[in-house]
Amino acid sequence: MNALLLPPPRLHLRLSPLHLHPPPSFHRRHLLLLSPAASQHLRLITSEDHQQDPYDVALLPNPQYDFTPLLNFLSTHNPSQPDSPARLDPNELRLADSYRAVPAPLWHSLIKNLSSSPSSLSAAYSLVTWLQRHNLCFSYELLYSILIHALGRNDQLYEAFLLSQRQSLTPLTYNALIGACARNNDLEKALNLMGRMRRDGYQSDFVNYSLIIQSLMRNHIVDVGILEKLYGEMEADRIELDGQLLNDIIAGFTKAGDVDRALYFLGVMQGNGMSPKTSILVGVVSELGSLGRVEEAEAVFEELKEGGLKPRTRAYNALLKGYVKVGALRDAEYIVSEMERTGVLPDEYTYSLLIDAYGNAGRWESARIVLKEMEANNVKPNSYVFCRILTGYRDKGEWQRSFQVLKEMKNCGVSPDRQFYNVMIDMFGKYNCLDHMMSTFARMKEEGIEPDTVTWNTLIDCHCKQGQHNKSEELFAEMQTSGCLPCTTTYNIMIHSFGRQERWDDVKDLLGKMQSLGLLPNVVTYTTLVDIYGQSGRFNEAIECLEAMKSAGLKPSSTMYNALINAYAQRGLSEQAVHAFRVMRGDGLKPSLLALNSLINAFGEDRRESEAFSVLEYMKENDLKPDVVTYTTLMKALIKVESYEKVPAVFEEMLLSGCAPDRKARAMLRSALKYLKSTLNL
C-alpha cells in the first residue's frame, strides 16, 4: 500500500445542495482533527450529555409496599378497560385503597420491570389499566409509553396502537408508538405518525430517526431519497444528533450507495470528537472499494487503525474488495500477506476475492494455487468461487474448460448450485452448444435443483440468439407449465423473438399479458421495441414506443437512441439518423461511440462521404477515441461510393491510432484492394 506514491485522494465531497451544509474541508490524514462541523441547526450531543438516572426506585428496598397481592389479583381479574365499572367490587376497592400511598415513580419502575420481560408484559398491561381505573397514579402517558415501547419490542404493534388510542397522543406516547412502528418495520405508519406529531407541534425524538433508518436498512429499502427527506426533517425539527444517530446516518448513506454523504457525516462525527463504530467504518471502506475508489478506502482504513483498533478480517476484506475491483493485483496480494503477517485469518471471502482477482487477470494457475491454500488452511470454498471462475472462462470463450471446473469442484467436495448451473447453461448457449446446454439443464434438474427465472430466461434467449424461435416459444410455454412465473426479462426476450419474426400481433399480446400481470415495461422493454420496429423499417411505431416510454416517466437511455439511429443508418436514412441524434442530445445524453459509429454508417449508406468523415473529426475534437468499428465503417463508406483508393489511408490511420484491426477490418481493406485492382485492370 504505497499510499504516498498514490495520486491525491478524491476526498473532496460531492454533495447535493439539497439539505446539506457545505462539507468540512479535510485532508486524508486528518479526518480525526476536523474542525467542528458547520451545521447551524443540528446540535450534537456527546455521551457526557446523557444523564444517568440517579437512582432507580424499584431497585431500592421498599418494605412498605408488597405488590404480590395486587399482582395475584390482576392475574385472575383482567381489567380490559380503565373505565370504572358500574358497581365496584368492595374487595377490589379495598385493595386499591391499600396502595393509595405508593409514590408514582415506584409504579413507573414496577411497570418498567414487568414490561421488560415478555412473560410479564400482560401483567404490566393489566396493571396500567387497573391503576387508571382507580386513579392511583399520575402521568398515564408515561405508563402508556413504557407499555407501548414494550409491546413494540414484542411484535405486538396492534396492541400498542389500541393502547395509544385510549387517550390523545402526547409527545411521550407519540415517540413510543413511532419507535414501536419502526421496530416492527411499519415505516409508513412511523413516518405518518412523525408527520402528525409535527403538525401537532411536537418535536420527534432523535431515537426515532435512528430506529427508522435501522428499519430501512433491515428491509433493504434504504435509498438516498428517503434519507435526504429524513435528514431534512431532522434539520427542520432541530434534532440532536447523537453518536448512534450519526452512526446510523452514515450506515444508511453507505448502504444507499451515497458514499460521499457518508463521508461527510463521518467528518461531522469525527470533527466533534466522536468515534464512529468500527462496523460503520468498515462499511464505508467496503462501499468505497465497490466503487473502485481505493485511495479513499485506504484512507478510511488507516483511520480505523489510527483509532487504535486492529483491523480484523472483515476490514481487510473490505479493502481487498476495492483492489480486486480496480484490478490492483499487487495491492490485493500485499493486503493478504499483510493479513498473514499480522495474524489476521483470511476467511472464505478473502480467498474468493483473491481468486476473483487472479481470474480477472487470466491467471488461472494462481487461482488454483489459492484453492489449494484454502484447502491447506481448512477454509472450504463454495460454489461462488467456481461460479466466478466459470464466468471468467465464459467471457474468454473457453467453454470447454467448464467440464474441468466441474471436476475440480467435485474434488473439493463442492456441489454446483443453481447460479453455477445458470452460468454454465448460459456459457453453452452463448457458444452455440445448445446440446450441451440442454443436457446441463437436465443434469441440474436431476440433481434436484429447481430452475429459476434466470435459468428459463437463459434457455429461451439462447435459442432465440441461435435463430431457434420455435424452441424458444416451446420453452416459454414449458416454463409456465412448470410453475415458474415469467418476469419482465422473460417478456423482453419473447418480445425480441416475436419482433425478429415480425409477429406484431403476438408482440402486442405479450405487452397486454404483461400489463394484466402488473409487470411494468422497463427501459429494456421499450428499447427492444424500438429496436425490432426500427429494424423492420416501422419507424412510426419505433418513435411511438420512444414517446410512450417518456410519458411513462422512464429516462431514455443512450442504448435506446443507438437502436433508433442504427435502424435509420442501415437504411441509409441519414437525415432521420441525424435528427434522432439531435433528439438524443436534447435529452441530455452524451454522444457515445456507438451512436457516432452509427451516424458514420448512416452517412456512408447515404453516400455522404464527407459527412461521414466529419463525424470522425467530431470524435477527435470531443475526446472520443475512434475504434475498429469506426474505421471499418469509414472504409465501407468509401467502398460504397467507389473511392477504393482512399481505403488504405484509413486503414493506415487506424493502425497509427493504435487500433488493432480485426477480421472485418482486414476483410474491408482486402475487398477495397480487390476492387481497386479490377478497376486498374480495366
Next chain:
DNA sequence: GTAGGGTTAG
C-alpha cells in the same frame, strides 16, 4: 453477532 460476493433481457 452474520454476511459479504455470483447468473438472464436492449
